[in-house]
Amino acid sequence: MRRSEKWAIAFGVLAIVTMLVIGPNHHNNTYTTTENNYNQKNSQVEATAKDHLMAEDLAKTTSLFLSALSEQLDKWSEHYSNGDLSDDFSEEIREHPYISGMALLTSDQQLEQTIGTLESFKESQFSHTQNGIRYSEPYNRDGKSYLIMGKEMENNEIIIGEVDLSFIEAYLSETAAIADSSGTFFVSGSDPNVQFKTTAELPDGAKTETVPGLDWNIYVQSKAEERDQITYKNQAVAKLAPQANSTTWAKQNHYRIVSENNPYIVVEKDNTGTDHLLEELRRNEDVLFAEPNYAFANQVQTIESKVEPNDEFFKPYQWNLEQIQIEEGWNLANGQDTVIAIIDSGVDPNHIDLQEKLTEGYNAVDDNDDFTDQNGHGTHVAGIAAAVTNNIEGIAGVSWQSKIMPVKALNENGEGSSYSVARGIYWAVDHGADVINMSLGDYNHSDLLYDAITYAHEQGVILVSASGNDNTEQAMYPAAYPEVITVAAVDENKNRAFFSNYGDHIDVSAPGEHIPSTYTDNQYVVLSGTSMASPHVAGLAALLKSTNPELTNDAIGDIILGTADQLGDGDYNAYYGYGEINVRNSLQQIID
Structure with missing residues (x-):
């Protein structure tokens, strides 16, 4: 074909x-949609599959988010030779607003060349290592979540960066939550169904997706999607005949112009619903066609x-x-x-x-x-x-x-x-x-x-x-x-x-x-x-x-x-x- x-x-x-x-x-x-006989059971099955896909996307996004700093730490450690990196640290913070602080952690546990909001840190706070990068567990300061990442150098000093996790928090859906490697939730959506303190509170059969390298678990529980017809209430789109002056026409017919892109016009009328408005417009000799102002949505797969x-x-x-x-x-x-x-x-x-x-x-x-x-x-x-x-x-x-x-x-x-x-x-x-x-x-x-x-x-x-x-x-x-x-x-x-x-x-x-x-x-x-x-x-x-x-x-x-x-x-x-x-x-x- x-x-x-x-x-x-x-x-x-x-x-x-x-x-x-x-x-x-x-x-x-x-x-x-105008199809109202949507099968609720199938809807729930699809919702579960989409929740799993969403959790996978969130896990990959979190990994992507942190990998940029991982590579940067590798670069700084390769080029560092007991010199001053403070200018480089300052540049990194300017270019990446989610990096809130950087420093050198010396072998005697002192922070040097500190830039940004990083205040204190001890090597014992690292909880695990992945591909040569060391990670702390997430922690809270002034109502915000942070994470420390570090790269150890040959002289036993560690270049560390404090990562502001606000982006991950903002990016999470209302119906998702992240638990750290100990099983404690440090980020949760606003829906009560995902408001947990530990993974022990998760409902039976709950599925989580692990963030690679961090052992964080992401849990998503969305509602089954409802499919109802959506239009812009009490609005209609009309295409006017070439001879019609939109302003004059609207005034004569008691319409209020919402928007105009000649020859198309979006109108509404006081105390007139969409159906009656469409009937009225379609009877008007100056209207070539009229239809609801349909609502469109984007396509996130x-x-x-x-x-x-x-x-x-x-x-x-x-x-x-x-x-x-x-x-x-x-x-x-x-x-x-x-x-x-x-x-x-x-x-x-x-x-x-x-x-x-x-x-x-x-x-x-x-x-x-x-x-x-x-x-x-x-x-x-x-x-x-x-x-x-x-x-x-x-x-x-x-x-x-x-x-x-x-x-x-x-x-x-x-x-x-x-x-x-x-x-x-x-x-x-x-x-x-x-x-x-x-x-x-x-x-x-x-x-x-x-x-x-x-x-x-x-x-x-x-x-x-x-x-x-x-x-x-x-x-x-x-x-x-x-x-x-x-x-x-x-x-x-x-x-x-x-x-x-x-x-x-x-x-x-x-x-x-x-x-x-x-x-x-x-x-x-x-x-x-x-x-x-x-x-x-x-x-x-x-x-x-x-x-x-x-x-x-x-x-x-x-x-x-x-x-x-x-x-x-x-x-x-x-x-x-x-x-x-x-x-x-x-x-x-x-x-x-």
Whole structure:
């Protein structure tokens, strides 16, 4: 089945879908669905599986968080020769705000060259050692949790760093908790169901995930997800006829304009619910169509040599890039002169692995240029697609040289509307995006959104979207639209991620479990979800576009699907589409 044929099938699927990020609970946003007969037993089973996946992500994120300091301690110990490291310590604290203090611990237990808040420490406080790095148990000071890490040198002095664990505390979901190696919980979410003092208090059958090297146990217990239709209450989106003046029209009909992006307008009316408002609008001769303002949520789940970047987390953590044959592909393309628009919760403009890649951006929620990410999801997605690569820091992005266009269509809770997403698409197209990634979705078809998708496709933009994380055959929007490359998620073993949506609308697959990437406040975290799979494909599309700018969006889609590694039964199946993307094969087809 070729892509054009499959799109025709996908276009006929008018099912109801939603997405969420599989990660900390502050990313698991409201669903949008009209299917109310959701099986509660299945919901609880899926919730348990997602809790386990969430705990794994949290454990990997904690390990990632601490590994940066581990490598730094190794570096300082190699270069130290009884000299003064205080300037180096000061620089380290400036660059990494989660490092609150550094010092030398002498053989007679004295702290020297102390920088920051570190006040006192004895060697006896180290509780265990992993890969040459020594760790203390977490401790509390002034209501905050800290940890001491140390690296012993040949002269028996120890370089130590005090790590502020506030980031881990903030990153934890409301329904997660961490216990130290003694079984004492030192971080707990706000939900009473995870308020424990020791692991002995855990309910029978409770499963925990261990943080590598620390013997910390992470426990997650979320509630079964409810799937209720979500729209913006008492609001509607209308498309006005060309002759209508929106201000005059609204005044005559007693509507209040919430937002406007000609010819689309979001309106509300006092004492008028959404249903009555829609009936009224659809009778109005100046209205071409009217629909609810649907709520959207983000989606956290032949070459002879390899190009291996020097990014800190590339080799130990980014299994996902090796799996899609990207090191061989980087010999052929780097994404130069292409722009990937990330329509999401925004992007952290100050992240060291992103800031030099950012173009002008847009806030489609508030209609201004402040695209700052207050959620983290958009920053994570952007890093996967095109983080700064080969800069020693952090991670490698799929497309080295592509620019990132940050378009904020979701708020700090990872929630937005069909109107804000459509508005973001129009803006991205009109400002030069070559590829648009949409790791978000809703289970309702929207004429407004489809108009924007059609406009982008007609302008030659490559559209990529996550399939959704509800393990359902129902099709999500914009993923279900025929103009969009729809991406499912696979794990390290090339098996379908258990949460990944499936069906005839799936085009292709990409890694989506335990994916490390950039995060707000200059951090790096591990998340799972089809949200993470989608930007792999967006990055590949940019690599292809940079290799041959004359390729159309449909041609690039055909190459991606036609060169994928077949998975499952047959050339095409509903779980993997045409298979997992293969960067090397895709680029090789153009070169040949």
